[in-house]
Amino acid sequence: MTLLVEVPPPAPAPAAEVPPARRSAGRRLVGAAAPYLYLAPALALLVVWTYRPLLQAVQLSTLSWNLLPTSPATPVGAANFREVLTAPELGDAVGVTALFIVGLLPFTIVLPVVIALSARRVRGRARTLYQALVFAPMLVAPVASAAIWQWLLDPGSGAVNRVLGLQVNWLADPTAAQVAIIVVTGWHVLGFATLIVSAGLGGTDDEYAAAASVDGARPRQITWRITLPLLSPTLVFLTLMTILLSAQWSFPLVDTLTQGGPGDATTSIYYLLWEYGFRSFDAGHGAAAGLVFFVVFLAVAWVLVTLSDRLSFHDD
Amino acid sequence: MSRIRLSGLRKTYGDTVAVDGIDLDVADGEFLVLLGPSGCGKSTLLRMVAGLIEPTDGRVLVDDADVTAVPPRDRDLAMVFQSYALYPHLTVASNLGFPLRVRGERRAVVREKVAAVAAELGLTELLRRRPKELSGGQRQRVALGRALVREPGAFLMDEPLSNLDAKLRTSTRAGLSALHRRLRATVLYVTHDQVEAMTMADRVALLDGGRLVQVGTPAEVYDAPATTFVAGFLGSPPMNLLDVDAVVGPHGVRARAVGLDLSLPDAGPGPVPDAGSSRALVLGVRPEHLVVRAPDAPDAVLRGRVSAVENLGSEELARCVLGADGGPEVTVRGPRPLGVVPGREVGLAVDPARVHLFDPDSGRRLERRPGAVSPAPSSPAVEPALDDRPLARSLP
Ligand SMILES: Nc1ncnc2c1ncn2[C@@H]1O[C@H](COP(=O)(O)OP(=O)(O)OP(=O)(O)O)[C@@H](O)[C@H]1O
Ligand SMILES: [Mg+2]
Numbered sequence: 001m002t003l004l005v006e007v008p009p010p011a012p013a014p015a016a017e018v019p020p021a022r023r024s025a026g027r028r029l030v031g032a033a034a035p036y037l038y039l040a041p042a043l044a045l046l047v048v049w050t051y052r053p054l055l056q057a058v059q060l061s062t063l064s065w066n067l068l069p070t071s072p073a074t075p076v077g078a079a080n081f082r083e084v085l086t087a088p089e090l091g092d093a094v095g096v097t098a099l100f101i102v103g104l105l106p107f108t109i110v111l112p113v114v115i116a117l118s119a120r121r122v123r124g125r126a127r128t129l130y131q132a133l134v135f136a137p138m139l140v141a142p143v144a145s146a147a148i149w150q151w152l153l154d155p156g157s158g159a160v161n162r163v164l165g166l167q168v169n170w171l172a173d174p175t176a177a178q179v180a181i182i183v184v185t186g187w188h189v190l191g192f193a194t195l196i197v198s199a200g201l202g203g204t205d206d207e208y209a210a211a212a213s214v215d216g217a218r219p220r221q222i223t224w225r226i227t228l229p230l231l232s233p234t235l236v237f238l239t240l241m242t243i244l245l246s247a248q249w250s251f252p253l254v255d256t257l258t259q260g261g262p263g264d265a266t267t268s269i270y271y272l273l274w275e276y277g278f279r280s281f282d283a284g285h286g287a288a289a290g291l292v293f294f295v296v297f298l299a300v301a302w303v304l305v306t307l308s309d310r311l312s313f314h315d316d
Numbered sequence: 317m318s319r320i321r322l323s324g325l326r327k328t329y330g331d332t333v334a335v336d337g338i339d340l341d342v343a344d345g346e347f348l349v350l351l352g353p354s355g356c357g358k359s360t361l362l363r364m365v366a367g368l369i370e371p372t373d374g375r376v377l378v379d380d381a382d383v384t385a386v387p388p389r390d391r392d393l394a395m396v397f398q399s400y401a402l403y404p405h406l407t408v409a410s411n412l413g414f415p416l417r418v419r420g421e422r423r424a425v426v427r428e429k430v431a432a433v434a435a436e437l438g439l440t441e442l443l444r445r446r447p448k449e450l451s452g453g454q455r456q457r458v459a460l461g462r463a464l465v466r467e468p469g470a471f472l473m474d475e476p477l478s479n480l481d482a483k484l485r486t487s488t489r490a491g492l493s494a495l496h497r498r499l500r501a502t503v504l505y506v507t508h509d510q511v512e513a514m515t516m517a518d519r520v521a522l523l524d525g526g527r528l529v530q531v532g533t534p535a536e537v538y539d540a541p542a543t544t545f546v547a548g549f550l551g552s553p554p555m556n557l558l559d560v561d562a563v564v565g566p567h568g569v570r571a572r573a574v575g576l577d578l579s580l581p582d583a584g585p586g587p588v589p590d591a592g593s594s595r596a597l598v599l600g601v602r603p604e605h606l607v608v609r610a611p612d613a614p615d616a617v618l619r620g621r622v623s624a625v626e627n628l629g630s631e632e633l634a635r636c637v638l639g640a641d642g643g644p645e646v647t648v649r650g651p652r653p654l655g656v657v658p659g660r661e662v663g664l665a666v667d668p669a670r671v672h673l674f675d676p677d678s679g680r681r682l683e684r685r686p687g688a689v690s691p692a693p694s695s696p697a698v699e700p701a702l703d704d705r706p707l708a709r710s711l712p
Pocket of ligand 2: 358474
């Protein structure tokens, strides 16, 4: 008779006699601390140059003090904030800053996109040359370029009026002064923005555009439906930079060309802050205004960074 | 559906010749597979057909119209990319509808066609997702759907299955074949995977170093490889190729090498006498055509020692070193068990009809023409007559 015997499952391997490997406590500690040690130098710089001054600003904002070591600093509580927030010049400065931001967006978004898109076909050595040319204004010290522009914008003999055939007193008329500051700042940052857009374009896969062209899209459709949407994180980033930094970018030019004038026509928030601190020597108001801007910009940055994350389509 | 013809198509990058003068005719409704190793110019060739790469030379014709200078969007071809190139910012539905939308199709029509294609490919549940939320197989189907949605003249596919796992690849292969039969679509399909080529193709075009080496049905290219490259590329393991000294005489060919003494008679069995002109040849035998014999068996024309045996489940592979140690190696393939033991002597027999001959210099196939006294008139290019026993060089 036939016997059916079930095949037994594989016997478990005998337990190893070797004790499991253990890392010593000291080694584990070093392992855990390593990333923080690598970050330490950068962190130290941030603490010394950013967080410490920030805390000092908080402290200063509750004092009334004229920055002289010999004169006393009187605590005034939240009075500085109340006065800063109700001061009419703050509203004006915010308006001027908003105008600068809106005025600069064409130079940081629209023109860079147009230039970068049309320059995509430039290759090799010509590309390096073109990038150098576009980036060059960024390398000119703002104060030096301000001096040159002052000369170019001279109402009598300046090249700008002669070329445009106008009789505008650029730096003395409020609207003209605002336009001049925006255009000169825009000229300054255009190369930087173009480089960022070019890098963004270089980072997007050509395969999508190839697929779209086989799918039947025209070049214009590819730009609008494929390239620009894929570029949107870069564009949001540039918008963020423009909002946060417009007043900073224009600061050296405002300081050299118009000193915030005529009237308050070119007094942006940073220029106002600087006036509080170093014209009126009013440390309390300066610090209070600085903290207000800090909080507002923090909120704007948070919104835009969140938006940028939403818009990044990592496809892997 | 369209017919695609390529004539003298060439592409060079500086000194690199990516594609070197390709003439190819893809018939209406044909599934033609471009097969070749990595870097042989398959993608370059396909992209020139799509219009994504401008040829250095040559022409592309779709249905008798010269489209060499026509932009990709007006060629009426659809392409499935190796990376799929799904638009990452669009949902599956928008990806599928993209080719229709950019052509100005009405929204209602687009929605209808997208729904139909999605249903066909089992994507209905996924229409609202974005590409990054899909698995590899789902992405592959979306890429295919985007090509199917607008009923193009022909499909171009660049290794569409290479990113799938083995099981999914097998089932997708069958799905693609079924789709091709149902649509009677013209397909130009690029792959480096010979299994895909053998199972799906109506015809296979083998590419080596930018040149077309052989075009034929899967059976033709497997059974009668035109060059040593094709012989060594197809089959796994590929054909055994051995350098032999041969005597080509009036009654057949006698080939000799270390551990090998093989007669290829014109008629009947038996050894071929050693009379005639001698020359070097490359002899090819597929592993499955070698039969294991005792070392001293009279029909064991190859003799050697087994160096390794590999178990493939249903079959076994034996690697044998011919003659003394350091001799050429051949692989034998057969049902398990083969009955060989590593380290033991072994004899191998082969049916002379299964033996392929190649020219060692050109690498081209040599056909045996028994009884031919002079070159056959139908043959356009023939080896110079060797005594009265010519070996005709076969052309693809
Ligand atoms: N833009 C390019 N510039 C220079 N050489 C290139 C370029 N594109 C391809 N080549 C070269 O042309 C040859 C063919 O490339 P191709 O991409 O067509 O190969 P392939 O057969 O598709 O290979 P794979 O199977 O790896 O995809 C390669 O030698 C490659 O290095
Ligand atoms: Mg390729």
